[in-house]
Amino acid sequence: MTKPLLDQTLEALDSRSRDIFRLIVDSYLRDGDPVGSRNLSRMLPSSLSPATVRNVMSDLEHLGLIYSPHISAGRLPTQKGLRFFVDAFMEIGDLSEDDRRVIEAQVKASGSDASLEHMLTEASQMLSGMSRGAGLVLAAKSETGLKHIEFIQLEPQKALAVLVSQTGDVENRIIELPAGVTAAQLHEASNFLNAHIRGRTLGEARAEIARLMEETRAALDTLSQDLVEKGLAVWAGADAGAPARLIVRGRANLLENLTAEADIELLKHLFDDLETKEGLVQLLNLAEEGSGVRIFIGSENKLFSLSGSSLIVAPYRDQESRVIGALGVIGPTRLNYARIVPMVDYTAQVISRLMQ
Known part of the structure; x- marks a missing residue:
């Protein structure tokens, strides 16, 4: 979301609206289910009636931040709402010392006496296990001596x-x-x-x-x-x-919560796209365009427009600070962004150090 649009949306929300919006998004990221006005009124620190909460939800819906998946259901955040939440409210915590040790030890151990590809494969597997999404590493064609x-x-x-x-x-x-x-x-x-x-x-x-x-x-x-x-x-x-090497681990994680055949087909479409040369080039370009971690939600990038997936991606660099690949996590839009962003960022930093 651009800064003018972000500021404009923030100005349209009072503290009560912000609290209710955050609760809707938190509930979605935690459970994936719509939340209704009655439950929201119980969660709020201040005492608000379900009718008052419904009025606030109507305003949030008018702003395009939430929607009702079907009549009489609760509300879920829209893609625009998720982007607004990530940009305006999400607090990116730092990794715990335990997480840092796990990432550093696993990446270093896999790279100590094995090929670069083995190290990257292990990094992809590790990201999958820690995120419950699919870990992805793109290894561009090497420019090493x-x-x-x-x-x-x-x-x-x-x-x-x-x-x-x-x-x-x-x-x-x-x-x-x-x-x-x-x-x-x-x-x-x-x-x-x-x-x-x-x-x-x-x-x-x-x-x-x-x-x-x-x-x-x-x-x-x-x-x-x-x-x-x-x-x-x-x-x-x-x-x-020739296309760069794509290493994806943990695809089964993305199937765990899918039941509809249409959803599974969309996921297959995502991986078909990723494994084409054009998809790999797009993925590397996404990482190169920013200096650190980037978050793409749903159709914000055409590579994910059909599957509705989210991507958290960061570049890794060689000894001359050239971007030579990218790594990240693909998952549903209800990824735990606050936890996964620093995880991806730190893994990219560790790999970059080992490449130097």
Whole structure:
């Protein structure tokens, strides 16, 4: 909600209206059920009749903050009402020391002797367990320095290209070989690349090799030159547009409170969207646009407009403070925002520190 609209809405509410609105939202976030005027009158610290509460609820409904799911039911917050509550009233508490220790210990333990992907998978699982939503981690294509490349001949015209990064991640690709390539030429191409790529990112390595190729064509025969180019192009060029890795854990948590077949279909639609390249790019862009945690409720982002889900997301960064991925929690709109926001924020901070 923009600040002018937020201020305007706040001005339209007196203290009594604010108390009743907060109770409606608190009840929804806790139980997911509509709450009626009679129950609200019992919850209020001051003595108000159900009729007076109904009048206030009517005003809140007129402002678009609450609605009645069906005739004679109590009231629930609208998407606009939830956004207003998050922006105006929600108090984001700090994590307890126990929660901090759990997050730090689990992320560090998973990252101590395992790959980056394993560490991110564990972070996603942890967020799911602590939030009762689905934990999500988006790992963008790595820009870490390269350490080693090797070609292993599999068939006369096929080889396995193995790329090792300085963080210990290993990627394998099958490449087509020019006709007549020998084991000696594969070794020569590997040696040439390894002499010049160490410590460079993929983009830097490609630029350096392109410069050196002009200077050293005489040192490599034609087939070895072709291999050198293929060895880098297999991770860049067309492959550079490949989608980032999406790690989602705890999808079953989102199904726990769903009974209607239509709701389940909407949830499936959400995950189908997320797993497309376009969805991943959108997700990373959402995280990059803000400096910290961002909250998206329902249709505030088109990625979630059909499923009605909420997303709490934060970026994590490399040693040069570049955003290289995002993590967060997806769940129903009645997520425990006050608890999950600092949880996501701290997990992103821990991962960023481990990436440096």
